[in-house]
Amino acid sequence: MNIFFRELKGNFKSLLIWCLAQFFIIYAGMLKYQGFSSSGVDINKLLEGFPKGLMAVFGVGSVDVSKVAGFYSVFFLYFMLLAGVHAIMFGAVVVSKEERDHSADFLFSKPVKRYQVITPKLLVGVVNILIFNLVTFAASVFFIALYNNGDGLVDKVALTMVALFVLQLFFLALGAMLGAVLKTTKLATSVSAFFVLGAFFLSVTVDLYNNLEFLKYLTPFKYFEGKVLMLDGTISLSSVGILLVLTFILTSLSYIVFNQRDLTT
C-alpha cells in the first residue's frame, strides 16, 4: 500500500494537467460546433471542398458533422491519440523510473518482491487512466448538453468511453512492457512515442488508401470508430476481446521480464 500511495501522490500533478488539457480541448472543440451551427453555413458542403487526405488526418470522414453527435464523434480520434500517449507514457515511466531516479537500490533492497513493486504501480496507472477517462466523460456530456438542448447523449458517450478505456488499458500495458524490456526510461518513452504516432499515422493511411484496408488490424486506432460508437451506439466486441487479450499478454510479459531484470544504479 505504501508504494501505491507514494506513486499516486507523485503522479497527482501530472494527472491534473492532463485532465485540464482534455477538458479544455473538449470545450474548445465544442465551441467550434457552436460557431458552425449558429452561422448557418452548410458545413458538410464546405468540407467537401477539402482534399481527402487532409480530412483523414483530422478524422473527418463520412459523418454528418452538422449534427452534434456526428461532430463529437470526430473527437474520438483525438481522444484515442491523447489518452494513448498518456497511458503508454505512464506505463513506460512508472516501471522504469526508479532506475532513472537512482532510487532503485533503495526500493528494491527493501523486503519486497519485484512484482510487489510493479503491481501497485500499475494499479496507480489504472486509477490514473480511469480518472482521465471519467473527466473526458463528464466534460463531453456537459458540453454536448450545452449545444444539444440539454441532452448530453449519456448512453452513447458512455459507450465511447468504454472503448476508450479498453484502449487506455492496452496502451498502459504496452508502455509497461517497453519500460520493463528497454534499458532506460528515455529509450522506453521514445519507443512508446514512436508506437503511438506510428499507430496513428497507420490509421490515417488506412483511411486514405482503400487497398491498404487489411493494415487496419495492426493499429489499435482502427479497432473502434467514433461514428459507430456515437451514431450507431454499438461497440465492436471482438475489438474489445482482442485488446483485452493483448493487454493481458503484455502485462504478463512486463512482470516476467522485470522479474529477471538487472537493475541499474
Add this chain to the structure above:
Amino acid sequence: MNVIEINQLTKYYGKHRGIENVSFCVEEGEIFGFIGPNGAGKSTTIRTLLSLIYPTSGTATIFGKDCIKFGREIRKDIGYLPSEVFYYEHMKVIDVLKYSASFYDHVDMTRIDTLAETLDLDLHKRIDDLSSGNKKKVGIIQGLLHEPKLIILDEPTSGLDPLMQQKFFELIKDENKKGATVLFSSHILTEVQNLCTRVAIIKDGSIIKVENIHDLRENNYKKFTIEFQGAFDMSRFKFAGITNLTQEETTVHFLFRGNINKVINSLQGQVLHNLLVEEPSLEEIFMHYYQKED
C-alpha cells in the same frame, strides 16, 4: 556461524566482466572490510547479494538462505546503504525515512530522531536541497533505522567530513556491539584498519586475499626509512625479504619481512643520519599486494 557465504560468484554484463569466481564468508558479529579500487567489483558483489542483479553463475547465501530464492525474507533483516544515494528528490527527509520504515515490521520510529540528532541532520529539508554529505546521512539512517541484523555499507563515508565520519564509525561500532554483522566496502584502506576484523581484497573482479586485519599488519612487515650521510651503495639492499624499495637522494625506503639482523648487517660500516623502523600502514601493505599482482 556465517552470515554471508559467497561461493564462486560470477557476474558478466554481456561480455563485460563484473566479478569472477568471488568466494568469501562473513561471520556473525564481525565487521568485515571489502576493499578494492573503483571498478574492481565491490558494488557488483553487493548488489548481487541483494538480488538487485542476478549472477551469471555461482551462489550466495545470507543467514543460510539462498539470496535470490529467499530474497524478500532475507532483506527484512538487512540494512543497505547504496554507494550512490539520491532517493526521491521532491520528498522531505522525514517522509523518505517514514517511507523506508513502512517496508519493515515493528520499526522504532523514535530512532529517526536519535539518529538524525547524532548525525546532525535536518529532517524537514527536501532531499534536493541537501548536500551530498547530508544525502549520505539520509542513506545511513534509512539503513540503520529498522535495526537490521546485517548492515551492508557500500562506500559509506564518501562525502562525509572527518568529524562526521568519526560519528558514523561510532554508530556502526554501536550497532555491531548490539549484535549486527557489518559488510563494509571501501577503497579507503585506513578507515577499515580501525574498524574491521577481517578484510577481503578485490581487484579486477577477483578476490586476491581474505585476511585477518591483525595478521595482515603483524605479517612481520616493517617499514624502513634510512637516511645516509653522503654516498651509499644501493646494491646493499638487493636481498630477499625487501620490497617496495625506493630512493630519494640520500634516503632509502623499503618494506622488509624476515630476520631483521640481515638489514642491520647490511648497514655495517655506513654513516647514518637517521633510521626509522615502523609498522607499515595498511595502505602500504595493499599497494604491495596490488603491485605483486601486476
